[in-house]
Each structure stands twice: as structure tokens, then as C-alpha cells.
Amino acid sequence: MDKKYNEFSRLSLTDFANEILKFWNQEKIFEKSVSEKDGHQPFVFYEGPPSANGMPGIHHVISRTLKDLVCRYKTMQGFQVKRKGGWDTHGLPVELGVEKSLGISKEDIGKKISVEEYNATCRREVLKFKDKWDDLTRKMGYWVDLEHPYITFENNYIETLWWALKKLYDKGYLYKSVSIQPYSPAAGTGLSSHELNQPGTYKDVKDTSIVAIFTVRRNEKSEFLFKNVKGNVSFIAWTTTPWTLPSNLGLTVGEKIEYSLVETLNPYTHEPVNVVLATQLIPRYFKPEGENLEFNSDQAKKIIPWKNIQSFGGKQLEGISYEQLMPSEANTMEKIKESDPEADPFKVILGDFVTTEDGTGIVHTAPAFGADDFKVGKQNHLGLLVLVDKKGKFIDGVGEFSGRYVKDYRDEKNYQDVNVDISVMLKKEGKAFKIEKFEHNYPHCWRTDKPVIYYPLDAWFIKTTAVKDRMIELNKTINWKPESTGTGRFGNWLENMVDWNLSRSRFWGTPLPIWQTEDGEEKICIGSINDLKTEIRKSVEKGFMELPAEYKGQTEKFIEQLTSDLHKPFVDTIILVSPSGKPMKRVPALVDVWFDSGSMPYAQWHYPFENKEIFKQNFPADFICEGVDQTRGWFYTLHALAVLLFDSVAYKNVVSNGLVLDKNGNKMSKRVGNVIDPFKTLDEFGPDATRWYLITNASPWDSLRFDTEGIKEVQRKFFGTLYNTYQFFALYANVDGFFNQEKSIPVNERPELDRWILSALNSLEKEVTENLDNYEPTPAARAIDSFVNDQLSNWYVRLCRRRFWKPARKENGVENASDVKDKISAYQTLLECLVQVSKLMAPVAPFFADWLFRNLNAVVKVDTKQSVHLTDFPKADPKIIDKELEKRMELAQDVSSLILSLRKKVNIKVRQPLQKVLIPSLGDEFENRLKPVVHIIQSETNIKEVEVLPVNNDFIKKKAKANYKTLGKRLGAGMKWAASTIQNLSGEQIDRASDSKLLLNPEYDKKGEEAIYITSEDLEVSTEEIPGYEIAVKGSLTVALDLELTPDLKNEGFSRELVNRVQNLRKEKNLEVTDKIVLIIEDKGLTKNIISDYNDYICAEILARQIDFVPSLTNGEQIEVNNDVLTVQIKKIS
């Protein structure tokens, strides 16, 4: 064997990672990890496409670590896991980025810059940071196919989207309707919720608000309101947007809210009025001292008098009619009927959105200008009035207000607030109950800073509500991590689902493939490029489309060219022929980018135009994983489209990871400057430590406080320890020439310690597998962590150290066979642990795992694979797991720990041997457990003998505590009494209970109680005292140490000290571990005898051929052993 294990001068996770990365690239390990699994069962993973026009952040590292570790794990388990990367390329963020870099605004599109040029820039810019992303992907070790990603702007991708849209259209799921959307009159454009959520859009503003008076029409329904009052009855309703009052068509009340009829005076005109409002809100408008005040009294001039006439539920008000508040030419019944022939406005309706927090509990309802208003308006056939145009000004026919802007949209110098004027007018007419400035939070257009209004706009919808029940049903079959996201956040979302507003009025996006005639009577939805070509041919034939000069006579070439990019503005130049022969133009809408990403299961394969078989095998996904913010984003659109198109789930398991916060728990934001640069982090700490930290620190779905100190800790504790363990192994294995050439020693022939660590290892394999199968990587990685640190390094290696460097005894020049076997067993065991750990940790820390695996495997050849990622994931062998053995070792650890703490307490160092430790038996099981590990305790704590005290001895004083679990169930309320009684039991009573049973309340008869017998299982017995010994206790386990130091023990301690000092000298002199020496000591008389007595032991330990005593030593070195100073010299024998 010429090859040795690599030894390293220091741990550099980044260097190791770079080296392994190079190896992966050269040997195409990722590609092999997929191709080697050809024919295996696939495990389907979908990559949620990031947008490459922004820089990646640290939060991308966590979700990608999760994705990667699951995929690597499944690969090692034998599945074939293809991972196609993808890019989300459409949408507003891209447009904004382009506008910023070009220094233009939306208005300039089509003027300063053509749509063609604009979109070309988008296409170019959107992958601006692709290189950075790819770089991060590689550096963090995220294995995903970067060479063949799907890109949402590509024609093939769009063609699949069109296919899907057509399918929805044919099923009747794609329809056009009006919806109320945020709209910026100043910018002349609708705003998406994303735009509305830009920072700073919601501002506190003061607006003129008015409580208006709506006069009730007296009829059968309203008659009950007129009982006991004189004159008119009115509803009062509040609004912060008086400009919507001319468009009022209804009043909404809450079914469960109680309302009252109040007799009072109009505060402005002082005419008597009777008003209806929510009972709860009376104090908001009326002073308590005004209640039941005489209407004509003097006081009534200062304090408005009022009287609650009667109260009733909101339900009773339903259907009552009232007089139109501000009639004008533009809002006559005729006009209203135009919007809905069945319109029946000016009545009270019920709505569940009504609250009693603001206003009067009666909501002024103008269906055109509020989403809720629109909804109830439609349900109740209120009709629709849009008295404000898209510029934000009143249309003609609204009397004196026509032509006036409802808000100051044009920065007019002398802008008169029309809301004030409306209020003043109503006040004069006696139709105002209260007018005041009201400060509230109102959205503003992020671009123009002007207030947004809600406005009815044409929109295309997908009828998701049609399959709502099916979506809920199928959702129940999805395994959500954490479960609460699926049932809670997502489940609720599904329960309250509304139709999906698909259309966006933008430039860079997937065009909606619907063409329609000018009157909207005839429509066609295009589902493929071929269909489009066919239709264009018809159109060219018909003469609706003319060939440009350069294509004269080359219709096909022209069509080919025209359909080579399905984006605007090209698609919009296409005019098609309707069945009746009329021209049709494309509707202006683009589709929501979420449709792009939600369609990726099929669009990434250009299904159904290509890859039908591939798609079939890769749908639905076994696993997806994204941030929890995608719940109503990608997770939803994937699910909705899968149900709509295929009546299937899109994914079977989904992990939603939480947010990454900074170390103070604040959201990371560029503005605050607390963002973590993932590149810097990876460079500084290496990908393995970063990944390990992210996974072990908190469950993926908990939000994570990111602190680089934590990564340092991981580096030092976990990787440092594992690295040291490897180094230890490599060092001695090289010295001993252990290269795994020997036959594997059967596990049952190995020593206790070896069998124990192998049992623990297999238990670990079981635990890790169970957790990873469950998509719980955090406990899995933590278990590996604790195995490596606590069991392998801190116990196994520490206890076995001697086995590795102690040479086998020689008898007649031949090494003792059992010594050799013991040593090989130790090497084989440690090797097995290291190799298996490298496999177990491979999904989480792929670089280091491979580094470890390859360093070992290069020499020991336990596996034919060249990378750990091509090997099989360890499967626990139940035959090797011995829980009893693990318990035994735990006992040894506990006993040793107790003894060490006692030594500490009395200040006797471990090197000083002690004669005896006493351990009171806790029964047969305990003794059987203890016996096999006695020698471990002895060597670990340097104690000559371990004596077990029999169960019933008179020697130790015991005390007992109640076992609450067993007794509590039986005794219930008597538990307290029993606990204190048990605490006071004598040792003799405790023994009796342990042997058979003890009557706890001998006087039960007298007191008329039930007899209470307790047995050993009801007691937790512990040792209180062992006379003459120092004791230490953990639970019911007790150890007592014999502290007597006999001369023999002292001498042995002395010799051990000496060995220790000489070892230090060897190290100081930079001697090799294997160098032989001669030790020369200046003869000081006393110590000579001790040293001579232990000559053999000392020589063996320090690798000395002999110890020479000389009368005086001039060039020696002084060492202190216990309280003696010795002058010594060590000489290397060459």
C-alpha cells in the first residue's frame, strides 16, 4: 500500500469546498447522479422560478438548501431526480427595472421609446443577474440544471400558456367582466396589489368626511319606523369620499347589528329629524346629557337633544327604499337601467362587511367605487353608476360639479376641493348630519403620489370558484410542511376564494390570446402557434392584413416572421377574421405573471406540443419548496391550474420555509442596510457551515434570525470536531498502516465500545432516515451533530485513544494476536462511523461530506463510487442496534461523569488512581447493565475497583419520592398527602415497599378511607448518605468514592505524572509519535525507587528503551512532578 490518508495542516471549509466543486465540475458528478439513475423510479421536483433581474439574497440560500438536500437525499435513496432550473421573466419588477435604467416612465412608452424597443430591453435586462445567480447556485452547492432551464418569455413557453388558456376558454372558465381595481387617475392606469404594497403608498391624509341624510320612503316595509314619531325618518351614512355620493345606489346594513331610531334636531338647520343608526354608535353623535332633553328648552340650543324611540335588528331594515340623495341628469333611473335592466336601486341591503367601528353602521354604497360595494350591488341589482371618468373628473350631467376633478390630480393652483363643495351643498339642503375633517390611511399611487381611487375596469377572469370544492378536496391530500400552512393559511384562502383576475395592462408579459370584433360579439381564443398561423392566412386572404413591402408574395415567410415572437407589439398587429367575416383585434390584456409560473409543470416541457411522455412522468411533483410568502402566489396558482386543467394536485409534498430575519429579528431590507450578502457569507464560512447552520438552527418554517456568529459556532463545533476526528484517524492509521486490508471483524466479536458506537450509528441512521422521509431536516441534522460530538468524538474516540496508539504487546517478537485484533476492530469501527457519517451528512453539507468520503475512500476503497453523492444512503441494520447496550453505555457515561465531578470536588486529579468506588444497586436489571461497562468506568475515571452494594444493605441511608405518574392516577386528590408521607418514609419502610408492598395509611380503617398500598414502582428511591464517603447523585443513581490514598496509589500517581511530563517534553522537542527515546534522570534518591517500580509501565508509555539514572545532569531540564522537581533529559534513539 503506497497510498496514505491525507493529513491537513488546518481546517479550511472554503478551500475544501472549492476543491470539491472543481472535482464535481471535472467529473460531472451532478450529471452522473442523474444519469446513473436512468430507469429508476423518478422523484419529481419543481423549481420555482426566481426572477433574475434582482440580486439573490441570503433567504434564497435557505430555500435552495432545503430543495437541494431533499433532492440529494432522494437521489442517494435510489430515485432519479431531475431538476430543471427556470427563470421568471415577465412582469412589473422587470418593467420597473428597465424604466429605471432607461430613465423613462410608463407614459413615455410608445412616445419616447417604441413598445418594440421597450420589450427588447426587457428581454435583455431580465437576465441581467443570471450570471450572479448561477454563481451562487454553484457556490452554495445547489444542484439544478442550469444548462437547460425553462424561460417564461420564450415562444415555446408562451405557446403552452396559450394552450392552457384556450383549454380554460373552451371549458367556459375564462371570462370577461368588470372588476373594481385600484386606479390612478393621475397616471391613467390601474394598479396591481403589488404596486399598492410598495413602501410609502399608504399615507395618513385628512379628508372631508360627511354623514349624509337619506330620507326613507314611507310604505308598508318602512311603516314601523314611523310609529311614535312625527315627520320624516332618515338613514344617516358616513363617507370619506363625498364625490361618490352622486353615484350612490344603496345603503348597506349589518344583519346582526342592532339599529335605533333616534328623534333629534339637525345640527345645522335645527329642524326636527328622526334618524336611524347603529345603537352602538349613538354616543359618537349624541352627548349623554342631551338624552331626553326638552326640544324647546334653552339648553337645547347648546346641547342637541335626542331620544331613542326604538331599536331593531338590521334584518328589519332590508328592502326599505329611500329618496335619491343627489339626483341629476346623469343618474336618472333610465341611466341606471342602462347598466342593469333589472336595476332596483335606492334601497337598504345586507352586507357582512359592515362594522360599527366607524361611521354610523350604515354604509353608503356606490358600486362603482368599492370592491365590497360592487359585490353587494351586483347581488342586489343596485345597478352601476360611473359618474367620474378615467381622468378623475365628473362627467357631464352632474350639475354644477360636472368637469371638476374629484381630487387635485393636476396640481391646479386654485384647486377647490369638490368634496367640500358637495358637503356644503348638502348642508344647505338639510341633507348633512355631520361634516368634519377625518384623518385616515389611504393608498396613493407610488408614481404620482396622488390618491388612488377604486374604479371599475374591464378584466379577464379565470373561474376558479367553479372548482373551489375540488380544490379544497384535493388540498387535503397534499402533505404540507408545516401542516398549519396547508390547513390554515392556504385552506382559508381556498375557502374564501374569488375568481382569479388574470388581466394586467402592461407591456412585457404573455399576451392574452383572445381576438374579438369591435362590438365584442364574436371572439376567438388561439391555442397554438399553428392555429394562429391558420387564422392569419385567412386574414391575409381576406385582405385584413397587408404584407409589408419586403414580404410581397411571401405570405408564409411573413407569417413565420410575425409569429416568431408572441409578445407585444407584434401580436397586436395581427388582425383576424371572425366567423361572420368581420375584423377582430386582440384584447389589450396581458396575463398575470403568476399564470406563467403556475403553468410551469407543462410549460417547461412545451407540453402538449412536445415531450408528452416526459410530462406524464413528471406530473404531479413529489416535492416543491418555497418561502411561505408563495402560499397565495405560486403554491396557489400551481394548485388552481392543476385542478382546472387536469383535475389533479400539482404537488404531493410542499415545504414552505419561513423568513430570514437579521440577528435582531428585523426583516432584512436594502433600505435599512441589514441585508446579508450571500456571496460574502459563502466565501467567509464556506457553503457547508452556512447550510448546516441554516438547517440546524431552526425548523425551516420558523423565521430564522440570521447571525454569522452561529455559523462560526457550527464551523468550530461540528465541522471542527469531525475534522479532528478524521485527522486523528488518519494520523494513527498512517502510523499503523491500517488501510482496511484486513478482513472485517464480525460485529459480535468486537469489544463493547465498538458494538456500542455501531449500535448508536445505526440508531442514528434510522433517526435521520425517518426525519428526512418526513421532510424534517432539522432534527435529522441535529441528530448527526450530536452523534458526532457527544458520542463519536467525546466518548468513543476519547475512550479508545489508547487502543489506537498502544503498540501490541510482543511475545517472542510476535505481536499479541488479541491486541492486534482489538486495534483493527477499533480502526474498522471508527472508519465505518466516519464513512457512514459522510453519507448521512451529504444532503446537508455536500462538499465536506464528499471531502471526508473521498479522503477515506481513496485509501480504504469501501465504495466503488467516486463521490459520496453517487453512493446509497445508509440503511440502518436492526441487527446491530442494541438499545440495551446503548442504555448500558449511558449508564457508564453517567457514572463516569459523577465520579469525575467528585474528583473535582475533592481536588484529586484523574491521573491519580483511586482504589474503589461504591455504587448502590438499583436491582438486577441495573446490575446486569453495570457489569459489562465496569472496565470502561475504571479506565475513564482511573479507579481500581467498582463495588456494587446490594439492594438491601444497612449501610446507606435512603430517601424516597413519590412517583407522581403512577400514584397520581390512582390517588387523585390524595396525591399531595401521599407525596409528603412518602418523603418521610424511613429506610426500613422503603425497603419494605421495594420488596413487597407497604401500607401507606395504616389508620385507614379508623378514618374510613381506602387502604393505600404502594410498591417499588410507586417510589423513586435515592441515596441520601453513605457514611464515610463522598457521594454524588443523579436521579436514583449514586456513586460513592473511596478517597484514601495509599502509598501504592500515590506512587502509581507519581509515575503517571512523570509519564505526562515526559510526553510534554517529547512534544516540545517535536519528536514524532513513533520516535524511541532514552530517558536520563538525575538521581535524587527518593523517587528512584518509585520510578524503578514502574519502570516497565513508564517505558512503554513514553516509548523509552530504558531509564538511566545519573548522579548529576548538567544540560537536563527541570520538570515538576507532584511536589518534586526532577532534572531529566530525553535522547532520541536513531
Place this chain on the structure above:
RNA sequence: AGAUCCGUAGCUCAGCCUGGUUAGAGCACUACACUGAUAAUGUAGGGGUCAGCAGUUCAAAUCUGCUCGGGUCUACCA
């Protein structure tokens, strides 16, 4: 406003599902020890109203309800 997650030592987190004795670990801190794994390691110590309140129970960090604080998503409403 609704939904959801989180709140345990100075920090990061276990424990909670399935209630039970003195609530654990690591880091940090302090002291001592160890020194052929050594940028390691061991032992000990200080440090907790388990966010608060109420309920269920013999018994609550654990189960229930409410409140408070933080995060996220959705909505933005007269």
C-alpha cells in the same frame, strides 16, 4: 381587519403532540483542570415570574380561552 407562525437563561434553540419529581442543551461569562485529537477537551458555577391573565386538573412550560408583543400573508373597507 382577518388568517397564520413565534414568544422558555444574555444569545440560538430542545421539551409541548401524549400534563407528573429539581425545565434542558449549545454559545457567551466565571473558576479550576487537562495537554500525543490541542484554533480542541473535561468539571463546576452564576443565570429562568417557561410573554401575561384566567380556566380545566391532585398536578400546567405542556391542554383550553383571552390579552399583549413580534414576524408573515391577505385585505384596505363606508
